Amino acid sequence: xxxxIVEELAQLVADGDIDAEYINVESEHSAMAACIGxxxxxxxxxxxxxxxxxxxxxxxxxxxxxxxxPLVMGVTNRALxxxxxxxxxxxDIMGARDTGWIHLFCENVQEAFDTTIQAYRIAxxxxxxxxxxxxxxxxxxxxxYEPLDLLENVEGFLGDYKPPFRLDPxxxxxxxxxxxPENYQEFRQTQQEAIERSKNVIGQVNAEFFKKFxxxxxxxxxxxxxxxxxNVIVSMGSICGTIKHVIEQNKxxxxxxxxxxxxxxxxxxxxxxxxxxxxxVGVLEKDICPGLGGALCSEVxxxxxxxxxxxxxxxxxxxxxxxxxxxxxDKIRKKSTGLNWIGESSPSQGIKM
Numbered sequence: 001x002x003x004x005i006v007e008e009l010a011q012l013v014a015d016g017d018i019d020a021e022y023i024n025v026e027s028e029h030s031a032m033a034a035c036i037g038x039x040x041x042x043x044x045x046x047x048x049x050x051x052x053x054x055x056x057x058x059x060x061x062x063x064x065x066x067x068x069x070p071l072v073m074g075v076t077n078r079a080l081x082x083x084x085x086x087x088x089x090x091x092d093i094m095g096a097r098d099t100g101w102i103h104l105f106c107e108n109v110q111e112a113f114d115t116t117i118q119a120y121r122i123a124x125x126x127x128x129x130x131x132x133x134x135x136x137x138x139x140x141x142x143x144x145y146e147p148l149d150l151l152e153n154v155e156g157f158l159g160d161y162k163p164p165f166r167l168d169p170x171x172x173x174x175x176x177x178x179x180x181p182e183n184y185q186e187f188r189q190t191q192q193e194a195i196e197r198s199k200n201v202i203g204q205v206n207a208e209f210f211k212k213f214x215x216x217x218x219x220x221x222x223x224x225x226x227x228x229x230x231n232v233i234v235s236m237g238s239i240c241g242t243i244k245h246v247i248e249q250n251k252x253x254x255x256x257x258x259x260x261x262x263x264x265x266x267x268x269x270x271x272x273x274x275x276x277x278x279x280x281v282g283v284l285e286k287d288i289c290p291g292l293g294g295a296l297c298s299e300v301x302x303x304x305x306x307x308x309x310x311x312x313x314x315x316x317x318x319x320x321x322x323x324x325x326x327x328x329x330d331k332i333r334k335k336s337t338g339l340n341w342i343g344e345s346s347p348s349q350g351i352k353m
């Protein structure tokens with residue numbers, strides 16, 4: 001699904017529309033290795049992947065973040081084998097959630113475009129210097145046509161890249177060198193501090209983007225709809241557009257939506273404030289952590305002072321329908337808890353609770 005992205009980039013480079021070097025490699029592992037090498041020399045880099053390809057990059061994701069390289073990667077979120085499935089859910093990125101990258105989730109293609117531009121500002125901030133993934137739901141966003149406002153000129157918002165350090169034979173340095181038990185932990189500590197600082201940077205970049213281009217996405221970390229409300233559904237990605245549609249078309253007043261835009265860093269303090277007046281919370285997500293439940297729900301529970309119900313569905317690209325979302329609303333109103341599976345193989349079965 002990411003193929004469309006890199007094919008278009010290859011065409012832009014071939015046509016001379018962008019001043020860039022396109023590197024054709026033999027695997028996703030090699031693609032991330034090439035990005036790490038290029039970024040370390042002081043140039044902006046970008047790649048895209050999904051599903052098994054992201055899994056193939058695994059060890060190098062830690063290297064990119066540990067070396068504090070501010071590269072950007074588009075991820076068209078997809079299910080993982082086995083059984084073999086190429087359709088969309090969040091399985092791939094949830095496996096990579098703790099690799100030290102900043103993870104931003106998009107609701108539509110316009111946000112994906114805008115967030116990719118913002119991602120470079122966030123990643124390259126001298127207080128951050130961490131890689132960023134821009135996540136879009138596989139097929140639901142990667143294979144659709146939607147109106148898109150292309151920014152022909154980002155001058156004044158995204159300037160030339162000026163790295164604070166880079167590999168240079170004239171000024172030799174070491175990056176990603178050997179670390180003993182006496183100092184390895186300090187590297188991880190500074191990385192944790194940087195990703196926490198990125199909360200403010202994400203918000204600032206979102207506000208500056210709005211000031212210059214007229215579009216913003218909530219606080220940058222969280223976006224809300226029909227809030228405040230006594231019953232709240234929390235989710236991420238494209239399903240939030242369907243949730244908004246259900247609320248609007250049915251003139252629902254007592255259920256509001258909280259969309260998590262930044263999964264890492266997780267905006268816990270802001271979420272806690274938003275949920276402070278809620279009576280019941282439900283988390284709808286397209287992933288499962290076997291033995292735990294939904295990954296997003298496990299995060300939300302830490303910051304919600306009310307009952308939290310977990311709704312898992314859409315795995316392997318299965319539809320989450322409007323009637324199912326309405327039934328989720330009803331369960332939230334009843335303050336249900338625990339893990340609930342959405343959908344059956346037969347549409348007539350509705351929602352499994």
